[in-house]
Amino acid sequence: MSHKLFCRYFSTVYMVLIGSVVSVFSQTKHTVSGHIRDAQSGETLIGAGIRLGTDVSVGARANNYGFYSLTLPEGSHLLTVSHVGYQPQELAIELTADTVVDIDLRSGELLQEVVISQSAADDQVRSPQMGLTRVDVNEIKHVPVLMGEKDVLKTIQLLPGVLSGGEGSSNFFVRGGAGDQNLILLDEAMVYNASHLFGFFSTFNSDAIKDVKLYKGGMPAQYGGRLSSVLDITMLDGNKKSFGAEGGVGLIASRLKVEGPIVKDRGSFVVSGRRTYADVFLKLSNDEAVSNSRLYFYDLNAKANYRLNERNTLYLSGYFGRDVMGYSGLFGFDWGNATGTLRWNRVWNSRWFSNTTAVYSNFNYNVNIESDEFNFVIASRIQNYNLKQDFQFFATNKSTWRFGFNVLQQGISPANIDADEETAVNSLQLENRNGLELAGYLSHEWKPVQRLNMIYGLRLTNFMLFGPGTFHAYDADGDVVDSRVYGSGDVVQHYLNLEPRFSLSYELRANNSLKLSYNRNVQHLHQLTNATASLPTDTWVMSSNNIRPQVADQAALGYYQNFGGDRYAFSVESYYKHMQHQIDYRNAADLQANEHIEAELLYGVGRAYGVEWYLKKQTGRLNGWLSYTLAKSERRFDGINDGAWFAARQDRTHDVSAVGMYQLSPRWNLSATFVYSTGNAVTFPSGKYTVDGRTLWYYTERNGYRMPDYHRLDLGATWESKTSKRFQSSWTFGVYNVYNRKNAYIIDFRESEANPNVTEAYRIALFGIIPSITWNFKF
């Protein structure tokens, strides 16, 4: 056995090393390759599967650009092509040479139920990738959400291992990690702040999104830079066949999307916009100050692609979003992201695929304070330029290599106060910080023997913090012990890290498998906040002479099973994660416009572990899922809690989500969501004392108390108009928090108004029962 295994291993390595030479000599294998697309729109289908009809274990999946490559013995084959929500298609080919076959799949929407093909459904069993959840954008359409604004970031919070950032929040925590430990990518551009209106809405307009992938563990080596998760969002390319428009009018915002071919079947564009209109109501006010106030946000997604020839395709995509609020004569506050991505796909031959990406991403905010006394502007910015080169080599149908590098230049302008001479505030400019991250990776997806699949890889990251500037060193009390001035281009600090990644699956039987994964992730960008809500004004810092890169090691073990003819998918995953160089803050830390902000930080370790159960019904008139997470997340810092382990704020022991969607009739779709979770770990007082006649609270233990349990039921219904070729419309009705549960958003303490000597606890609940209605159209 071991001899046989060794031979296979050796022969595979041999094939890989001199891959193409082998195929020339043997003359027995050829490669079928091409793109898999939607028949109606020409959109490439990410992750679509192509498998040998006779042996489903032989197959390939389309990559992020819809490209597939499958190497098979010479002869005739029957292939099955499938994708979630599409009708499977059979394809007979006579393979006598390398062949290019582009495949168009027909959407299954014409059928009464969502079609989930067999091979797509059993991907979860066979794929070596662990900790990955794909969100079907069509699914999001029916999940009821706050104010009817369908939201990717709120839908992923219903998945096991993903916790909501708070009531109505689009922030999320993955496997006990912090909010800034999620890498959020939109068409490969890093999105620094993924929320609008202090977190109540995400920056992702669902109309513009094609594919959403969330990695909670076992991240492939091409991703790096954050500890907890990777959320990889791909925007739609735009309809290559015909022009169309769709949109909607909701309680909070209106949306419009326009798409169409630039040149039919060669290129297309899509532009999608969304804007809120709370400020329209402000205009109705008689008070001039109120009617001149501003309160809105908008998103604009635009993308164009053009196929130069059979081998080369260019993509250009951009995102611009902004929140604006202001009260005339007092203050103005605006913030937002802008990203731009230019990509060049090249198919070198039937087995080599490459992608070159140039990215720009920027987040900034401005605060204007204007009054009789004051007139000044506070500005802050973080931005990056990122160049990525990726190669994919489909060596055999059992082995795919992926490698590449990226150069990430990141700059932070922490705070810049620009004040008039007469104003009672000094102008202030904190020094900019510049970092350069060079990363290279190699990853191999490999099926060495029957039933065993694996992806393993390595990522090497070299981070450098550059001058110019003055860099301070601090002692344990946060006092400056050394200050050095660096010139432009001088390396202040340098970190080299190796990040191994590994994920494997072993098929026990045809419909169940065991998976195992390990990953090390390193993070060089840290968001500093000592408030419970994440704010646009939170300060970003890079790893430095004081701040060491955060490092996480995660091991996970899982069991996966499909049953009922792949109608049901079940999985249970358990994980243990250890985190180094975690950041907390000194008491009453000053994190705003502080030159010595690094003196306010404390460093410690974290550990998180848990078990996640997930049961999904994928087909039928009734579909949906149940998810249950049992987890713990703890931190340990010298100087907090006497150096003992304490629960992280987002440590929620139990977290349950149930999502159900029911196709009542061809026109009516009903849906319901129920969530339950243990309350956050919080710090409450355990006594009180008097200072100068004021009652102060006496705290003894960090996060030693719990918020009350959180639970909520949401309902939704969608009514679709009669489908006509020219115009379609639908109404979506929703009710958030149906039984009007007063979930505590904040619990605080105060002196009773009736008797100041008596202290009382009070809670603030944010959203009671809220109905919503949205009208959608498409033509």
Next chain:
Amino acid sequence: MSRTYLIILSLSAFFFSCEDVIDIDLNDADPQLVIVGAISNRSYEQQVTISRSVAFDVAQPFDPVSGAEVTVVDRTGRVFRYAEQAPGVYVCNFRGRESERYDLSVQVEGTVFTATSTMPRLVTADSIGTAVRTLFGEEQKFISLRYADPPGVPNHYRYLWSVNGGPLAMLHVSQDKFNDGKYVSEDLADFDTELVAGDSVTVRMQCIDRATYDFWNAVQSINPGTAAPANPPSSYGDGALGYFAAYAESEMSTVVQ
């Protein structure tokens, strides 16, 4: 920070939020010693209070500690011995001086606690008046204090007021991080007190040292959105809560216009 938080709170109020009093079962921590000492340049009687923390649901939050030995020594070696005037309240008759350093020593049941404070130079306001701001259609009156911040040195201030002869209440502390050396206009307001024309307001402006500022700043920066509220830094180390402040203060009065 707290300002942004207020914005969020008002925004959430905009979104149908509601508030109610609830019962929460809190632990009873072991009583902790609390020492609060102050030396003023204006007063001829200086005071130190010593008490213990009490359980959260106790109606009387001041649990006095009697029988302590309290002394203050200045830089010249003069020793001031305090006498217990009322349970937990220790006093001594002398007047504080600017730039003088004071060492406080408190002995309670055999344990000695010490703290040091140097009185900053006095900075006085040169004008006081009423100002008006209109927010969401509602007029809000507040007191405006103007003073020249001394350039080149860190300054910390604490403001208290008494409205219509009521008890002296602390408003807030501030520092000159963003306005060092500027002619500063300080707005004084209190959420619980609505000023109306004719109110007589007496303001005390105290120039405090860094440690006292840190203490009160920690208290005032805890709001319902603080992720990890904690005890303000103590001047006495781990064994006791509280602070010891030598401050230079001035008093001004005005009638609300």
